[in-house]
Amino acid sequence: MFDYKLLAALAAVIEQGGFERAAQVLGLSQSAISQRIKLLEARVGQPVLVRATPPGPTEVGRQLLNHVQQVRLLERDLQRQVPALDEEGMPERLRIALNADSLATWWAGAVGDFCAQQNVLTDLVVEDQEVGLKRMRAGEVAACLCGSERPVAGARSQPLGAMRYRALASPGFMARHFPQGFVASRLARTPAIVYGPDDFLQHRYLASLGIEDGFLHHLCPSSEGFLRMTEAGLGWGLVPELQAREQLASGQLVEICRDTPIDVPLYWHHWRNGGQLLAQLTDHLRHTAQHWLVPL
Numbered sequence: 001m002f003d004y005k006l007l008a009a010l011a012a013v014i015e016q017g018g019f020e021r022a023a024q025v026l027g028l029s030q031s032a033i034s035q036r037i038k039l040l041e042a043r044v045g046q047p048v049l050v051r052a053t054p055p056g057p058t059e060v061g062r063q064l065l066n067h068v069q070q071v072r073l074l075e076r077d078l079q080r081q082v083p084a085l086d087e088e089g090m091p092e093r094l095r096i097a098l099n100a101d102s103l104a105t106w107w108a109g110a111v112g113d114f115c116a117q118q119n120v121l122t123d124l125v126v127e128d129q130e131v132g133l134k135r136m137r138a139g140e141v142a143a144c145l146c147g148s149e150r151p152v153a154g155a156r157s158q159p160l161g162a163m164r165y166r167a168l169a170s171p172g173f174m175a176r177h178f179p180q181g182f183v184a185s186r187l188a189r190t191p192a193i194v195y196g197p198d199d200f201l202q203h204r205y206l207a208s209l210g211i212e213d214g215f216l217h218h219l220c221p222s223s224e225g226f227l228r229m230t231e232a233g234l235g236w237g238l239v240p241e242l243q244a245r246e247q248l249a250s251g252q253l254v255e256i257c258r259d260t261p262i263d264v265p266l267y268w269h270h271w272r273n274g275g276q277l278l279a280q281l282t283d284h285l286r287h288t289a290q291h292w293l294v295p296l
Helices: 004-016 019-026 030-044 059-081 101-102 107-118 132-136 171-177 184-188 199-207 224-230 243-248 277-292
Strands: 092-098 120-128 143-146 156-168 191-195 218-219 237-240 262-271
Touching: 004 019, 004 030, 004 059, 030 059, 030 120, 059 092, 059 262, 059 277, 092 101, 092 277, 101 107, 101 120, 107 120, 107 277, 132 143, 143 156, 156 171, 156 243, 156 277, 184 237, 191 224, 191 237, 199 262, 224 237, 224 243, 262 277
Parallel strands: 092 120, 092 143, 191 218
Antiparallel strands: 143 262, 156 237, 156 262
């Protein structure tokens, strides 16, 4: 039988990115946290942490993190059935990985009422939609919103819809780089804006226009900054239609090539044994996301 204080220490170190912040969250000293990790490693007979900056879980550490995530959610179900067990009456905290563009556009509107009604706090981990599932596989989050359909072992995947992106630029940028009108063959030599090294959306767009080679680009790991750089004429970029409606309506941004959107499917991943709260959130998202996302 596990001592869940030891598992809580492991989860805190991973979730908070180190021993110091884990100690603050749990109200303990760093030496106490370190001692609990050592006791846990002695119990399982092997390391549970990779000592790095930030620390990461070993393979057995991932399994333990997955376990403690699910136990927390199941405990909440029990506390609702037996209120006397909920000694503190504190809100449940859900750690969720999601992509920056969803956070910047539709996510808050979709979950706001749910969090208020269910007394839930969220701890959001922002990742590119192509890599967010790694967090769930590592046991660092209870759920994940990403572009991958296939769930990790022990989890389920629910399609929510697709985010529609449009290739946009400022009128000044278009006049400067395409004075005679848009020419696809010149796009590789025209500065683009890319969210990060794991963002291949621009590559996909260029491939749809028959361009397979590399291209000039800025890196901007911020959804809001991405939009501002596009408005300022630093480059062209694939911007969520939801995020650029006002700019398109006012003429502040224009499509570089008309009517060539790209739809990126989004899938909600959650643990099968995640308890009633995750099941309720999943059902809520299935109904609310359709107000913002394009049907698959």
